[in-house]
Amino acid sequence: MMSESTAVDMPESSSVSKGKAPLIAAPMNKKGGYKKGVAIFDFILRLAAIVTALAAAASMGTSDETLPFFTQFFQFFVIAMAIVAGYLVLSLPFSIVAIVRPHAAGPRLLLLIxxxxxxxxxxxxxxxxxxxxxxxHNGNASANWLAICQQFGDFCQKVSGSVVASFITVVILVFLVVLSALALGRH
Amino acid sequence: MMSESTAVDMPESSSVSKGKAPLIAAPMNKKGGYKKGVAIFDFILRLAAIVTALAAAASMGTSDETLPFFTQFFQFFVIAMAIVAGYLVLSLPFSIVAIVRPHAAGPRLLLLIxxxxxxxxxxxxxxxxxxxxxxxHNGNASANWLAICQQFGDFCQKVSGSVVASFITVVILVFLVVLSALALGRH
Known part of the structure; x- marks a missing residue:
C-alpha cells in the first residue's frame, strides 16, 4: 500500500513541509489559527490590564496628594501597580511575537513566568x-481603631475605586496565565 | 547487531517501543528523564508547601484562641490557608500521575491553572x-491608630510567624507554577 513515492509527512511536524502534500496544510493551519487567536486575545487582555493598572496607580496616586495619609502603604501600592503596568507595556512586544509566530514556545513561556x-x-x-x-471604613473596636471614612469620604471613595481597579487587573492576569498555559499545553 | 532475541525494553517509554530502532530511544529517554525529574521535584515542593500552609493556618488559628482579636481578618486568613493546604493535598495524586506519565500534558496543565x-x-x-x-506593630499616627504589640507581644509574635509561613508558601507556589510551565514548554 505504502510505496516510497506516496509517503506522507506527519501533520504535526513544525519542521519542513515541502509543499508536495497540500492535505497537510489544513490541520497545521487550524492549529496555528487556534494559537494565533489565543495570542491576539492575550494582546487585547494585556492592553486592558495596562489600562486598569494605570487607573489604579493614578487614582491612588492622586488621592495621596489630596490627603497626606497612610503614606507608606499607599506608596507601596502605587509603586507596585506602576511596576505591573510598566511590565505589561514591556511585555507587549513579546505578545506580538507570539501572534506572529504562534508555534514558538519561548516567548509564551517567558510571558507565563x-x-x-x-x-x-x-x-x-x-x-x-x-x-x-x-x-x-469599619475600624476595629477591640484595638480602639476608629473608622475614618466619615471624616474623609472623598478620600475613601477614591482609594476604594483604586483597590477595585487593582483587583480587576488581578483577574485579567489570572486569565493571561491560564491562556498561556492552554496555548503551551496544545502542542 | 540487534537480533530479535536480544531486544531490550525501553525503561521510560509508556507507549510502544518495538525495539527495532534503538537510536530513537536515547533522546526520548533523556527527555522523559528530565520531565520525570521535574515531576518528582514538583511532588516534593508540594509536600513542603502543605507543611508551611498548615503551619500558617494552625499558628494563626491557635493565636486566635488566645486573644479574641481581629477575628474577621484572621478567620479569612485561616480559611484561605486551609483551602490552599487542602487543595495541595488533593493535588498530590495529579502530581503522582505526572511522575508516572511524564509526557501527559493534561495533569500538568490542570495543576498549573x-x-x-x-x-x-x-x-x-x-x-x-x-x-x-x-x-x-507600628500603628498609624495620622489615623490615631495606636500600636498594640506592646501589650500583646505574644499574640503579635505568633501572628507574624504565621504571616512569614504563608509567604514561604507563596514562594513555593510560584516555583511550582514556573516548574509546570517549563515542563509544558519542553515538548
Missing part, C-alpha cells in the same frame, strides 16, 4: 490596600 | 494579614 510574578506582586498590593481600606 | 488560583488566594491572604500585623 513573568505574568505569574506580576500577578503575585499585584495581588499582594491589592490585598494589603484592601485590608487598610476596610479598616478605614 | 489550579496552582495559579491557589497562589492568588494565598498571596491575598498573606498580604492582607501582613498589612494588619504591620499596623499592629
Amino acid at each position: 513573568l505574568d505569574t510574578v506580576a500577578l503575585t506582586l499585584n495581588t499582594a498590593a491589592g490585598a494589603a490596600a484592601a485590608a487598610i481600606v476596610y479598616l478605614a | 489550579l496552582d495559579t488560583v491557589a497562589l492568588t488566594l494565598n498571596t491575598a491572604a498573606g498580604a492582607a494579614a501582613a498589612a494588619i500585623v504591620y499596623l499592629a
